[in-house]
Amino acid sequence: MRAWLLWLLPGVLAGCQMTPTTLPVAEPAPSAECRWPAGPGDDLARVITALEAEGFVVRHTDASLGLVSADRARTTIYHDNGVERLPRIGGFVRGGSGGHVGTGVVLGFGGGAGPGIDEATRAERVSVVVDEQALRVTRDIRLIDWRGDLRESRSASDADFCRDLRRAIQAAPAGEVT
Amino acid sequence: MTRALLILLLAAWLAGCASPPPSAPRELRLAAAPEATLREAMQLLMARGYVIRHADDELGRLDAALARMPGYGVSLRVSPGAEGSSRVEAIATRGGRALPPGLLDPFLTDLQARLGLLP
Numbered sequence: 276m277r278a279w280l281l282w283l284l285p286g287v288l289a290g291c292q293m294t295p296t297t298l299p300v301a302e303p304a305p306s307a308e309c310r311w312p313a314g315p316g317d318d319l320a321r322v323i324t325a326l327e328a329e330g331f332v333v334r335h336t337d338a339s340l341g342l343v344s345a346d347r348a349r350t351t352i353y354h355d356n357g358v359e360r361l362p363r364i365g366g367f368v369r370g371g372s373g374g375h376v377g378t379g380v381v382l383g384f385g386g387g388a389g390p391g392i393d394e395a396t397r398a399e400r401v402s403v404v405v406d407e408q409a410l411r412v413t414r415d416i417r418l419i420d421w422r423g424d425l426r427e428s429r430s431a432s433d434a435d436f437c438r439d440l441r442r443a444i445q446a447a448p449a450g451e452v453t
Numbered sequence: 454m455t456r457a458l459l460i461l462l463l464a465a466w467l468a469g470c471a472s473p474p475p476s477a478p479r480e481l482r483l484a485a486a487p488e489a490t491l492r493e494a495m496q497l498l499m500a501r502g503y504v505i506r507h508a509d510d511e512l513g514r515l516d517a518a519l520a521r522m523p524g525y526g527v528s529l530r531v532s533p534g535a536e537g538s539s540r541v542e543a544i545a546t547r548g549g550r551a552l553p554p555g556l557l558d559p560f561l562t563d564l565q566a567r568l569g570l571l572p
Binding site: 305413416432 | 496499500502503504506518519520521523525545547
């Protein structure tokens with residue numbers, strides 16, 4: 276009997292069942308630099324000023340919760356487009372006639388190096404929450420190619436970004452809005 | 454015989470692929486003010502790496518996103534209940550489709566613990 280088909284079935288079903296069993300979290304988790312104690316003069320207005328200076332567009336704010344949600348998009352070069360992962364192997368067989376009949380095989384070996392580089396949009400989304408005790412930052416990055424397909428999507432609450440943003444917030448003039 | 458087996462196999466395969474029924478949001482009643490609930494939920498989600506896309510205290514809404522393929526989201530609706538309590542409806546999505554509501558239980562337990570409602 277085709278017992279192997281039945282063995283295949285659980286594998287197929289497991290492949291279909293992609294539902295996670297726990298609420299997914301960012302991996303790696305947000306860096307410790309993305310949460311720092313609030314200093315004097317750290318308020319929502321200052322954070323918004325700093326985000327705008329960094330090129331973000333503010334999408335949403337809630338003053339009572341101390342939340343800013345902002346986006347930044349720029350075009351970037353997408354290096355992984357059109358590059359063949361595997362080299363192509365081709366060949367043809369040539370026969371001859373007229374007294375001698377010979378057969379030869381010629382193997383060709385080539386890599387596809389097309390244009391290879393394409394423009395894509397790199398979209399960053401950031402949320403910052405300010406309260407009396409602390410500031411918290413999370414960020415993600417999505418890469419969208421020229422066809423509009425999502426190529427890459429990852430959480431990016433990393434130490435470098437948070438350190439830069441912290442510096443920008445501290446450099447922003449405090450107490451503009453009283 | 455083989456054909457019958459193959460048909461059965463195909464039926465089982467397709468059944469496995471069938472999407473789970475649209476699940477209802479997880480509901481929870483908390484003895485805490487809606488604003489405090491939203492604030493704590495926001496901090497918990499950010500600690501998990503979620504980006505808060507939208508939150509409004511007066512509307513009692515919170516939408517957060519996690520940029521892992523194919524895109525996850527958590528939405529909370531908080532409405533005031535009797536005597537300073539709040540009613541929370543939570544829903545988690547994956548690629549725009551609802552995930553089973555039981556997935557949110559650890560998160561909601563953490564939320565209760567942060568609000569100091571657990572013994």
